[in-house]
Amino acid sequence: xxxxxxxxxxxxxxxxxxxxxxxxxxxxxxxxxxxxxxxxxxxxxxxxxxxxxxxxxxxxxxxxxxxxxxxxxxxxxxxxxxxxxxxxxxxxxxxxxxxxxxxxxxxxxxxxxxxxxxxxxxxxxxxxxxxxxxxxxxxxxxxxxxxxxxxxxxxxxxxxxxxxxxxxxxxxxxxxxxxxxxxxxxxxxxxxxxxxxxxxxxxxxxxxxxxxxxxxxxxxxxxxxxxxxxxxxxxxxxxxxxxxxxxxxxxxxxxxxxxxxxxxxxxxxxxxxxxxxxxxxxxxxxxxxxxxxxxxxxxxxxxxxx
Amino acid sequence: xxxxxxxxxxxxxxxxxxxxxxxxxxxxxxxxxxxxxxxxxxxxxxxxxxxxxxxxxxxxxxxxxxxxxxxxxxxxxxxxxxxxxxxxxxxxxxxxxxxxxxxxxxxxxxxxxxxxxxxxxxxxxxxxxxxxxxxxxxxxxxxxxxxxxxxxxxxxxxxxxxxxxxxxxxxxxxxxxxxxxxxxxxxxxxxxxxxxxxxxxxxxxxxxxxxxxxxxxxxxxxxxxxxxxxxxxxxxxxxxxxxxxxxxxxxxxxxxxxxxxxxxxxxxxxxxxxxxxxxxxxxxxxxxxxxxxxxxxxxxxxxxxxxxxxxxxxxxxxxxxxxxx
Amino acid sequence: xxxxxxxxxxxxxxxxxxxxxxxxxxxxxxxxxxxxxxxxxxxxxxxxxxxxxxxxxxxxxxxxxxxxxxxxxxxxxxxxxxxxxxxxxxxxxxxxxxxxxxxxxxxxxxxxxxxxxxxxxxxxxxxxxxxxxxxxxxxxxxxxxxxxxxxxxxxxxxxxxxxxxxxxxxxxxxxxxxxxxxxxxxxxxxxxxxxxxxxxxxxxxxxxxxxxxxxxxxxxxxxxxxxxxxxxxxxxxxxxxxxxxxxxxx
Ligand SMILES: Nc1ncnc2c1ncn2[C@@H]1O[C@H](COP(=O)(O)OP(=O)(O)OP(=O)(O)O)[C@@H](O)[C@H]1O
Ligand SMILES: [Mg+2]
Numbered sequence: 001x002x003x004x005x006x007x008x009x010x011x012x013x014x015x016x017x018x019x020x021x022x023x024x025x026x027x028x029x030x031x032x033x034x035x036x037x038x039x040x041x042x043x044x045x046x047x048x049x050x051x052x053x054x055x056x057x058x059x060x061x062x063x064x065x066x067x068x069x070x071x072x073x074x075x076x077x078x079x080x081x082x083x084x085x086x087x088x089x090x091x092x093x094x095x096x097x098x099x100x101x102x103x104x105x106x107x108x109x110x111x112x113x114x115x116x117x118x119x120x121x122x123x124x125x126x127x128x129x130x131x132x133x134x135x136x137x138x139x140x141x142x143x144x145x146x147x148x149x150x151x152x153x154x155x156x157x158x159x160x161x162x163x164x165x166x167x168x169x170x171x172x173x174x175x176x177x178x179x180x181x182x183x184x185x186x187x188x189x190x191x192x193x194x195x196x197x198x199x200x201x202x203x204x205x206x207x208x209x210x211x212x213x214x215x216x217x218x219x220x221x222x223x224x225x226x227x228x229x230x231x232x233x234x235x236x237x238x239x240x241x242x243x244x245x246x247x248x249x250x251x252x253x254x255x256x257x258x259x260x261x262x263x264x265x266x267x268x269x270x271x272x273x274x275x276x277x278x279x280x281x282x283x284x285x286x287x288x289x290x291x292x293x294x295x296x297x298x299x300x301x302x303x304x305x306x
Numbered sequence: 307x308x309x310x311x312x313x314x315x316x317x318x319x320x321x322x323x324x325x326x327x328x329x330x331x332x333x334x335x336x337x338x339x340x341x342x343x344x345x346x347x348x349x350x351x352x353x354x355x356x357x358x359x360x361x362x363x364x365x366x367x368x369x370x371x372x373x374x375x376x377x378x379x380x381x382x383x384x385x386x387x388x389x390x391x392x393x394x395x396x397x398x399x400x401x402x403x404x405x406x407x408x409x410x411x412x413x414x415x416x417x418x419x420x421x422x423x424x425x426x427x428x429x430x431x432x433x434x435x436x437x438x439x440x441x442x443x444x445x446x447x448x449x450x451x452x453x454x455x456x457x458x459x460x461x462x463x464x465x466x467x468x469x470x471x472x473x474x475x476x477x478x479x480x481x482x483x484x485x486x487x488x489x490x491x492x493x494x495x496x497x498x499x500x501x502x503x504x505x506x507x508x509x510x511x512x513x514x515x516x517x518x519x520x521x522x523x524x525x526x527x528x529x530x531x532x533x534x535x536x537x538x539x540x541x542x543x544x545x546x547x548x549x550x551x552x553x554x555x556x557x558x559x560x561x562x563x564x565x566x567x568x569x570x571x572x573x574x575x576x577x578x579x580x581x582x583x584x585x586x587x588x589x590x591x592x593x594x595x596x597x598x599x600x601x602x603x604x605x606x607x608x609x610x611x612x613x614x615x616x617x618x619x620x621x622x623x624x625x626x627x628x629x630x631x
Numbered sequence: 632x633x634x635x636x637x638x639x640x641x642x643x644x645x646x647x648x649x650x651x652x653x654x655x656x657x658x659x660x661x662x663x664x665x666x667x668x669x670x671x672x673x674x675x676x677x678x679x680x681x682x683x684x685x686x687x688x689x690x691x692x693x694x695x696x697x698x699x700x701x702x703x704x705x706x707x708x709x710x711x712x713x714x715x716x717x718x719x720x721x722x723x724x725x726x727x728x729x730x731x732x733x734x735x736x737x738x739x740x741x742x743x744x745x746x747x748x749x750x751x752x753x754x755x756x757x758x759x760x761x762x763x764x765x766x767x768x769x770x771x772x773x774x775x776x777x778x779x780x781x782x783x784x785x786x787x788x789x790x791x792x793x794x795x796x797x798x799x800x801x802x803x804x805x806x807x808x809x810x811x812x813x814x815x816x817x818x819x820x821x822x823x824x825x826x827x828x829x830x831x832x833x834x835x836x837x838x839x840x841x842x843x844x845x846x847x848x849x850x851x852x853x854x855x856x857x858x859x860x861x862x863x864x865x866x867x868x869x870x871x872x873x874x875x876x877x878x879x880x881x
Contacts (some may be wrong), residue, residue, distance in 0.1 A: 037427045041561075087611055094373050098567055099610040101560045106603030113597055204417060226438045231432040237427065276449070283442035287435055292422050292485060294432065298423045450816040488747075498737055498753075505734055508723040515683065516719065517709030517738035517796060526744065 004138050009259050010252065015144050017251025018151025022206035023224060024231040025158055025245040026155045026199015032175030032304050034192050037093050039100040041203055042225030043107045046187070048073045048204025049220065050111055052211040053120045062125035062212065070201060075160020081193055081246045082218045104222070119215035152200070155244050162240050164241050171195060175238030175304040188253065227254070235249020236300030248300060250286050257285035312422035313487050322587055324488070324575040326540050332480055335474050348475045348545065349491055349589065353582045354484045355541045360565040360577035361487050366527050367563065367578050368572030371507035376417070376437025377562050380410045380532045382554030384508050384539020389549035390450055392458050399462035399470075403540055411441070411529050418528035435625025437559050444551040455550020462544055470544065480541055484578070487534055494530070564606060636661040636830035637713070637800045642681055642691035644674075644854075652688070658824050659800070661696075666841045669851035672716035675834045676718050678851065679804045682718045683715040684708045708739070712799030716792075716807055718834075720785045724778030728769055728788050730779050732760035735795035759760065761860045763795040764788075767822075768817050782813030790821065797840070800830045807837050821846070842866070850874070868879030 026043045051072045054176070057064030077306050084103065088096050123141045131139040162168040170191055174181045182188040207221070235242025262278025269277070293301065318325065331354065338346040359381055366372040387406035396402065401449055416438040421429055450456050461470050470476040494500045502523045505513045543549045552558070561584065569580025591598035635658040644652035645682040651674040664717060669731040671673050680686035682693055684705040692701040700708050702782050723731050733756040737743055751757065764770050772780060777788060790806055791815070806822070807815050815870065819840050837843050841848060842862045849870050858868045865871055 013390070024405045031427050035427065037430055084611075085606060091610070093427060094563075094567070094571075095610045096366075097373060097560075098429060098564065101564070102603040102606030102610070105557075105599040105606070109599040109603070113600065140417055140508050144569050156354065169609045223438075226434055230435050233428060233435065254442070279448060280443060284439050287439035290432070290435060294420055294423065298428075376694075456852060494746050494748045496751065497747055498743045498750040500746075501730070501734060501737070501750045502743050505723050505726070508725050511685070512717075512721045512723060512792075513734075515685070515709065515715060515717070516735045516792065518734075518743070519704065519705045519706040522741065579675045 001236055005259070006256075007134070007138055008140065009256055012146065013252035013255035015148050015151075015247065015251070016255055017248035018148055018155070019185065019210060020228055020231050020251055021205050021244050021247035022151055022248055023203045024226045024235070025155075025240055026195070026202045026227060028205065028232045028235065028238055028240065028243045029171060029195050030111055030199055031232060033195055033265055036085070036089055037096045037100070039097060039201070039225065040080070040103040040107070041228070042221030044073065044077055044106055044200045044203035045075055045108070045218075045224060046111065046221035046222070048207025049216045050120070050207075050216075051076075051204065052208035053122045053216045054115070056122050056261075062122065065122075066208050066225055070205060073204025073208070074197050074201040077204070080199045080200075081196045085191070085196065085298075086192070094187075100302060108218045108222075117218060119217040120211075122211040124162070125210040132150045141213075143212060147213075150209065151206075154205075158240060159244075161212065167191075167194065172304070178197070189262060209233070209262060221306040227286065230286055232300075234293050234300055236303040238304030239300070239302040242300055242302030250289070254286045254288055258282040261285065309313050323579075325444045327487060327575055327578055328481075330402045331484070335477055344473060347477050348573060349585070351473075351480050351545050352542075354480045354578075354603050355538050355545060356562075357564065357581040358484050358487045358541070358587060359538035359562055360492055360537070360569070360581045361484075361574060362531040363562050364530045364566045364572065364574055364577040365491050365534070366503075366524075367566055368501045368574075368577075369500065369507060369525055370524060371423075372524065372532075373563070374421075374433045374528070375556065375563065376433035376435070376440070377531075378554045378556070378558035379413065379417075379437040380441035380535035381542060381558065382414055382440055382537040382549075384541075385543035385553050386447075386450070386539075386626055387536075388443060388540055388543040389456050389458060391607075392462075393450060393456065394416065397459065397463050398466060399464050399540075401456050402462050403537075406540040407533050409532040410539070411427035413524070414529040414532025416527070418525050418532070422524050434556055434559070436519065437554060437556055437631050441554045441556070444554065448487040450630050451550065453551060455548060455552065458547045458549070460547060462540075471490050476544065476583065480545075483537060483541060487537065488574060490534075490579070495574070495617065499523065499526070561612040568609070633661060633692075635659055636663070636696055639682065639834065640694065642678070642693070643689045644677055644681055644686070649772050652681060655691070655854070655856055656769075657856065657859070659830050659832060659848060662827050662830055664831045664844055664846050666845035666848045668835065668838070668848060670740040670839055673851045675851055676804055676856040677833065678855075679715060679780060679802050679832075683713065683802055685715075695740050701873045702769065706738075709796055710741075713802070714793045714796045714798035714800070714803055715802035716789045716806060718804040720775045720782075720789055722785060722788055722792070724776070727774050728764060728776055728777050728780065728784075728791075729757060729760055729773040731788060732763050732791050732795045733757055735763075735792045736760050739796055763791040764793060766852070767791040767821055771837070776849075781812045783817075784816065786810050786814065789819075790818070794825075798829055800832070801825070803831065803835075804834045804880055805834050805836065807835060807840060808851060815840070 022091035023041065023045055027038065030036055030038050043173035048069060055068040057061050059065055080103070088099055102275060110216045128143045128146050131141050132145065134140050162172060165214050170181060170186055174191060226249060231243060231246045233244035234250065261282040262275050270276070331350070331461050334350050354524060359377070363374065363377045366374060384406040388402050390407060395461035421432045421436065424432060438604050445453050460477065464470065470479050502513065502518055506520045506524060510520055539553065542553065555574065565578050565584045567580065568583050569576030569578065587602065588598065591601055633690045642652050642655040650778045655678060664690040664859065667675055677686065681688045684703060688701065692699055694700065695711050695713055700711060701709070729739045730751065736756045737750065748805055761770065761773060764773050767790050769784060769787050769791060771786060777785065780788060786806055793801060806818055810818065822833070822844055833845065845862055846860050849856050849862060850865060852874050857874060858865050858871045
């Protein structure tokens with residue numbers, strides 16, 4: 001019984017982990033390559049979810065919806081880049097924080113105006129509905145497995161892209177030494193745009209994928225954004241590999257901590273105090289993890305910059 | 307940015323803005339007595355409380371270039387100190403205030419010691435994360451209202467008496483606190499300590515090569531700022547007679563930064579003006595439309611793109627002042 | 632025999648595959664004026680970074696008057712009397728020249744956790760600072776914002792800041808870099824006056840200045856010291872002539 005719960009929660013943690021990775025992958029590159037702090041990355045995730053919801057409703061098919069949402073999320077990210085972000089790259093971090101904060105305020109509200117304040121729901125596509133028996137007594141929703149699977153597939157693709165291709169090499173070089181890359185005669189502006197658009201699309205993809213299982217609502221990206229920051233800090237800015245490992249780590253710690261933290265404490269102290277302390281501690285676990293890792297490795301697990 | 311000479315003739319001219327500001331604040335209750343008293347008093351009290359918070363942030367952000375994105379946590383810590391102590395029957399400010407300040411200082415010491423080991427975007431993200439940690443802690447305090455927060459039995463007592471129960475008395479108490487906070491910050495920024503903090507903003511490597519281990523100075527600065535913001539939290543809880551996790555959302559931290567920047571970084575009185583500008587703008591815009599953030603967000607982007615040095619900087623530039631670093 | 636004022640024992644440093652400091656050992660007796668010369672990119676600045684503690688060494692040790700300071704931070708070394716200047720001017724541009732120097736005095740006095748009183752008006756800080764400014768010939772410019780000083784004046788300020796820290800060992804990284812003839816003359820005269828008052832390690836491309844000032848000269852090429860001795864001997868060393876002076880058309 002308890003073993004089944006452990007498996008289920010581990011899968012849930014994995015699912016949160018791949019989501020975090022999809023959001024963090026683009027963001028860590030944006031930080032690493034451009035030294036640009038983009039608070040508005042979380043709204044890309046939200047926009048992805050809303051676009052998926054809208055196109056699914058329009059076409060009546062989640063897969064068409066997803067196929068339309070992705071290029072739209074990309075286009076939206078590039079539009080933001082063109083209108084605002086590119087004017088902020090050479091500004092100090094404070095300016096970047098303020099401007100991207102302004103964008104969040106605007107978009108969270110704009111979404112409310114366009115789609116209403118009430119959460120939207122997207123039905124799980126027929127082909128991926130239902131649960132599958134993974135082992136005795138362990139049923140798990142197919143759709144959630146699909147999220148984990150597609151997230152892992154993208155992680156592998158991204159790994160190949162970053163380590164094997166020319167653009168990936170430039171991105172890696174840019175993360176560890178941006179001036180050198182521009183000295184090589186690479187159009188750094190174009191490189192930034194590619195990285196940025198790609199990151200926006202990945203975040204949008206994450207949002208679209210969770211639309212059927214979470215409620216699509218204004219501000220849904222905000223809390224996830226901060227968890228993404230924790231991932232990036234732990235993984236090391238600019239490192240896709242670090243982001244992946246940290247994302248899975250954070251996903252598991254956060255999910256398992258909430259479920260099993262109180263149980264572990266109950267073994268150590270009296271039950272009512274344990275559930276009190278457990279509830280208070282569980283949401284703090286990821287942050288405590290971050291603090292501990294930072295204490296020993298201020299540059300994160302895989303710092304791209306030396 | 308140069309500091310003006312501290313003494314000599316023209317004192318009033320140079321100090322015109324803060325003198326005028328505090329004179330205005332002192333007069334508000336008299337104006338309020340003419341009409342809409344409780345609305346006006348509570349609005350301006352709120353402005354002054356946030357001014358204390360913004361002031362404390364200006365100390366490290368404006369003078370020390372430390373972009374702390376978790377400052378609202380201290381508002382919450384100060385507020386929850388009041389709330390939790392009240393829930394246990396401890397309603398005297400003589401106990402509540404020291405606890406509020408001590409808790410804020412301790413939190414600043416621990417999170418500051420970790421955050422200040424890093425720089426740049428790391429520092430921003432980590433302070434943000436610690437702020438969020440405090441937020442979730444408050445959310446999980448089911449015994450104290452959890453998500454919904456808790457209503458206080460009333461304002462804090464002083465020596466067991468209801469000295470700040472009256473809105474006008476509370477107003478002046480807050481004004482006094484603001485004046486004290488402002489005076490303290492003014493003193494700090496021109497002191498030996500403040501000079502080290504300002505030097506670290508300009509050129510940390512030079513400061514280290516002169517012989518300053520910057521970490522410990524920045525940490526002390528961080529603790530001072532956090533403690534002062536804890537005071538604002540204490541006052542905010544008393545003003546609203548209510549505390550909730552909403553005190554320390556990360557959006558609130560962002561708003562504090564906006565206040566400091568709107569008023570002009572590293573000027574102290576700018577933080578007061580910025581807090582007033584932000585809250586009054588919010589009040590005014592939300593009078594037109596519930597979607598005021600759709601106006602405020604782009605406004606913020608425009609300020610960043612086109613009005614460096616905040617509102618005051620823009621006003622100075624239009625007035626032909628210039629000379630802003 | 633007395634301990635050397637500054638001693639480097641087998642210092643090493645590499646950036647990736649590039650060895651920048653290669654088994655450097657050097658001892659400066661108390662009060663010596665020692666110069667290091669070497670072509671661009673030889674690793675001179677990196678060596679100063681290692682000695683001052685700005686950049687950690689891969690291996691080897693730095694000893695100050697017999698004490699191992701290798702594990703001390705940059706500020707801690709300053710408090711032990713090991714002070715440096717920067718090749719690329721490093722000042723506080725928004726502070727007045729006087730305040731730049733007064734901060735160094737303040738760091739030395741070691742009482743910076745004072746939250747009250749106007750630092751700018753403290754004569755205990757300003758008087759020694761003024762003295763250092765006058766020593767480098769900047770007395771008249773004390774009130775000017777450092778960022779507004781001319782390039783040569785900034786170089787003078789850089790040295791005044793270092794002097795105000797009251798060094799026992801002073802590391803000067805190309806103090807004459809980018810100065811005009813007049814400003815150079817002022818700075819050379821200043822270094823002349825400092826001779827003997829403290830131990831000085833000077834890095835300089837200006838050969839005339841080096842051979843006029845230094846008691847001993849070391850030649851650094853590709854991170855290695857290839858010769859070390861009195862100026863005349865170094866000048867005549869055949870290896871030095873081919874490796875270094877030859878390039879300058881010596
Ligand atoms: N942080 C660094 N990372 C990688 N390589 C570096 C770094 N700092 C210096 N180098 C390299 O080390 C070598 C030595 O540099 P250094 O600045 O010490 O030379 P230098 O002798 O002071 O030159 P110059 O006469 O031009 O001042 C150079 O090839 C330089 O490119
Ligand atoms: Mg050099």
